[in-house]
Amino acid sequence: MAPEALIGKGMEPTFMHHHSHKSPLPRYYQLKEIMREKIISGAWKPGDLIPSERELGEQYGISRMTARQAITELVNEGMFYREQGKGTFVSRHKITQQLIRLTGFTEDISARGQAPATRVLNVTMIPADENVAEHLRIRVGLPVLRLQRLRLADDEPLAVERSHLYFIGCEQLVDDDLEHQSLYRLLEAKYGIQLIQAEQELEAGLTNEEDSKLLHLPIGSPALYTRRTTYTNRDQPIEYARSIYSGSKYTFYTHMMRNQLVL
Amino acid sequence: MAPEALIGKGMEPTFMHHHSHKSPLPRYYQLKEIMREKIISGAWKPGDLIPSERELGEQYGISRMTARQAITELVNEGMFYREQGKGTFVSRHKITQQLIRLTGFTEDISARGQAPATRVLNVTMIPADENVAEHLRIRVGLPVLRLQRLRLADDEPLAVERSHLYFIGCEQLVDDDLEHQSLYRLLEAKYGIQLIQAEQELEAGLTNEEDSKLLHLPIGSPALYTRRTTYTNRDQPIEYARSIYSGSKYTFYTHMMRNQLVL
DNA sequence: CAGTGGTCTAGACCACTGC
DNA sequence: CAGTGGTCTAGACCACTGT
Numbered sequence: 001m002a003p004e005a006l007i008g009k010g011m012e013p014t015f016m017h018h019h020s021h022k023s024p025l026p027r028y029y030q031l032k033e034i035m036r037e038k039i040i041s042g043a044w045k046p047g048d049l050i051p052s053e054r055e056l057g058e059q060y061g062i063s064r065m066t067a068r069q070a071i072t073e074l075v076n077e078g079m080f081y082r083e084q085g086k087g088t089f090v091s092r093h094k095i096t097q098q099l100i101r102l103t104g105f106t107e108d109i110s111a112r113g114q115a116p117a118t119r120v121l122n123v124t125m126i127p128a129d130e131n132v133a134e135h136l137r138i139r140v141g142l143p144v145l146r147l148q149r150l151r152l153a154d155d156e157p158l159a160v161e162r163s164h165l166y167f168i169g170c171e172q173l174v175d176d177d178l179e180h181q182s183l184y185r186l187l188e189a190k191y192g193i194q195l196i197q198a199e200q201e202l203e204a205g206l207t208n209e210e211d212s213k214l215l216h217l218p219i220g221s222p223a224l225y226t227r228r229t230t231y232t233n234r235d236q237p238i239e240y241a242r243s244i245y246s247g248s249k250y251t252f253y254t255h256m257m258r259n260q261l262v263l
Numbered sequence: 264m265a266p267e268a269l270i271g272k273g274m275e276p277t278f279m280h281h282h283s284h285k286s287p288l289p290r291y292y293q294l295k296e297i298m299r300e301k302i303i304s305g306a307w308k309p310g311d312l313i314p315s316e317r318e319l320g321e322q323y324g325i326s327r328m329t330a331r332q333a334i335t336e337l338v339n340e341g342m343f344y345r346e347q348g349k350g351t352f353v354s355r356h357k358i359t360q361q362l363i364r365l366t367g368f369t370e371d372i373s374a375r376g377q378a379p380a381t382r383v384l385n386v387t388m389i390p391a392d393e394n395v396a397e398h399l400r401i402r403v404g405l406p407v408l409r410l411q412r413l414r415l416a417d418d419e420p421l422a423v424e425r426s427h428l429y430f431i432g433c434e435q436l437v438d439d440d441l442e443h444q445s446l447y448r449l450l451e452a453k454y455g456i457q458l459i460q461a462e463q464e465l466e467a468g469l470t471n472e473e474d475s476k477l478l479h480l481p482i483g484s485p486a487l488y489t490r491r492t493t494y495t496n497r498d499q500p501i502e503y504a505r506s507i508y509s510g511s512k513y514t515f516y517t518h519m520m521r522n523q524l525v526l
Numbered sequence: 527c528a529g530t531g532g533t534c535t536a537g538a539c540c541a542c543t544g545c
Numbered sequence: 546c547a548g549t550g551g552t553c554t555a556g557a558c559c560a561c562t563g564t
Contacts, residue, residue: 204510247467
């Protein structure tokens with residue numbers, strides 16, 4: 001390996017020298033993006049040995065600990081795994097290849113070659129009932145946004161989602177376009193809210209009359225029931241959603257790590 | 264805060280001074296355990312501000328970066344969250360309070376005040392078929408362990424699990440007691456295999472004749488179908504399991520983080 | 527302003543893998 | 546043996562929060 005820093009020649013996010021200028025992005029973060037790109041582009045393939053921490057540090061003109069931080073975060077995201085004394089390797093999981101970013105209903109459906117769509121059935125402000133208030137950790141009666149959506153693939157209904165959201169300014173969502181935009185992106189871009197974690201419960205059941213109509217199914221068809229609470233990076237529960245997925249048409253995918261393993 | 268090191272007086276895992284003796288456990292790891300204990304014991308409650316990184320370092324006679332590593336790992340596990348300029352806080356999630364360690368079928372059921380049990384229906388070595396070989400990343404026809412288990416709560420059948428395992432020495436599992444021992448613990452303790460990640464698919468469906476009999480349900484009852492591949496810390500798929508959970512009796516719980524969010 | 531987490535450095539020794 | 550990741554240090558400057 002040549003000891004030159006290969007960085008800054010024509011790339012948009014550039015490593016800054018020391019702390020001279022205002023840093024645009026942290027160095028470890030830039031390296032993360034570079035390594036992600038290596039995988040997406042196929043330069044690094046599943047099972048490949050990546051350069052050592054010391055090598056990467058030298059190559060990009062950063063310290064070993066900074067390079068290590070970039071690698072560590074990607075290990076935590078399941079992209080890489082390490083072997084003591086041998087090196088760091090690219091994982092062979094689905095999660096590595098496919099998405100990395102955010103997989104959503106929309107992308108799931110697109111990936112299967114179908115056309116995803118969302119129809120807003122209902123969006124209003126209502127006072128929080130006891131159940132919703134408990135999940136959102138607010139007082140009963142506070143105004144929350146209620147959003148009911150129908151999810152479709154190739155014009156065929158797949159799921160009904162009933163969400164309740166609460167945050168300062170949530171009432172503005174009533175006027176937003178929620179049919180052609182991801183709620184996630186909207187929250188992040190317009191409201192500056194980052195969603196980081198979610199707790200979700202799933203169980204199997206049968207459709208009731210209302211949902212059967214919406215999903216174009218016979219009453220009592222098999223369905224996946226989910227209840228999800230989504231949290232911001234500040235540990236604030238921001239959304240509580242209950243969904244019904246048409247059993248025969250939707251597969252729910254999970255990636256579990258470390259302490260979440262259920263055996 | 265007094266600048267004394269509060270460590271080493273009567274505790275089992277003790278911080279070592281510098282690198283003089285052979286370290287028993289990494290310092291950041293010991294601090295992790297201490298902080299976990301603070302939460303389990305209730306000394307630190309959900310929402311509490313924990314001591315700063317600098318304080319913890321001073322208190323336990325370690326550098327700030329080492330204390331920070333301990334905190335960072337617990338943040339990644341969902342125990343803490345950080346706020347720039349304010350401090351680090353204890354999360355309010357279920358995951359924080361309940362388990363931390365490993366939640367399993369056994370503990371789930373116990374937590375509900377029921378008596379969990381496992382009945383081994385079948386355990387043999389068979390050649391891997393195409394589907395199993397693909398999921399375990401081995402050649403078709405290699406001998407794998409097939410394990411069929413019935414899971415019960417208060418003597419009532421809850422789920423049927425059909426697993427295939429492959430690793431060097433897996434044939435010894437035939438002689439192990441799989442009814443009164445967690446498979447996870449057995450793999451770790453006896454075979455030195457650490458399970459770190461899993462991919463799982465879930466969908467809703469209806470029970471067939473065989474499963475209905477095993478689960479004491481009418482044919483065509485709602486059920487949760489899962490397919491799981493479990494990976495070791497070396498990125499080796501070691502188990503491929505298909506399960507059927509009785510829909511009315513079992514709720515599947517997931518905690519999703521960062522890049523796994525589906526919205 | 528002092529205190530917090532966020533980033534970063536330039537070293538160091540260790541345990542482990544491979545040759 | 547040289548190379549890898551695993552751990553650790555004692556500093557440093559930054560951006561951000563509170564008062």
